[in-house]
Amino acid sequence: MQTLKEVMNTDVQVISPDATLMEAAEQMRDGDFGMMPVGENDRMIGAISDRDIIIRGIAEGKSPTTKVRDVMSDGIVWAYETDSLEAAARIMSDHQIRRLPVLNANKRLVGIVALGDFAVESADIETVGATLSEISMPA
Numbered sequence: 001m002q003t004l005k006e007v008m009n010t011d012v013q014v015i016s017p018d019a020t021l022m023e024a025a026e027q028m029r030d031g032d033f034g035m036m037p038v039g040e041n042d043r044m045i046g047a048i049s050d051r052d053i054i055i056r057g058i059a060e061g062k063s064p065t066t067k068v069r070d071v072m073s074d075g076i077v078w079a080y081e082t083d084s085l086e087a088a089a090r091i092m093s094d095h096q097i098r099r100l101p102v103l104n105a106n107k108r109l110v111g112i113v114a115l116g117d118f119a120v121e122s123a124d125i126e127t128v129g130a131t132l133s134e135i136s137m138p139a
Contacts, residue, residue: 004088005081007118008102008111014039015048017069021057024048024068035099037109038072044101044109048072078103081110085118 015024015036028034028050035049048068056062056071078101079088092100092115102111 001084003081004079004083004085004102004111004113007085008081008113009033009117010111012037012101012109012112014044014109015068016040017045017067017072019068020065021053021062021068021071022064025050025053025064033099033112035112037076037101037112038068039109044076044078046072046074047076047099047101049099076101079113080105088113089118 011031013027013031013033013036015027015038017038017040024036027036034051035047037044038046038048046069048071052071052073057066062071077091077095077097079091081102081104088100092098098115100113101109102113104110
């Protein structure tokens with residue numbers, strides 16, 4: 001059984017809810033990723049994605065100096081690094097998300113896994129396809 005530890009990206013950055021949308025967008029651009037966990041007082045309190053910046057920020061007329069907390073998705077779904085790819089795919093499918101933070105046994109953020117990571121690493125293409133299909137369905 002392949003675990004998330006084997007496929008996750010360990011280059012994870014957490015952003016403050018008090019950072020601006022411009023700062024979040026710059027970090028995403030520079031790091032070449034589309035989602036960042038939002039952390040406050042050593043806890044993940046939400047996530048912000050490139051889509052959040054566009055849909056909840058720019059499309060609603062918010063300025064680049066708007067705080068991350070004003071457009072982030074509250075709460076955060078995660079998995080453990082020892083979880084299987086299938087378990088993570090199920091979580092992503094159930095919550096219709098494409099990126100999933102990964103925690104270690106001490107509940108410390110150690111990585112992020114994206115749906116694309118499954119496609120590259122998983123021999124079970126049917127699971128990947130089914131997950132993508134379910135994530136893409138309108139809520």
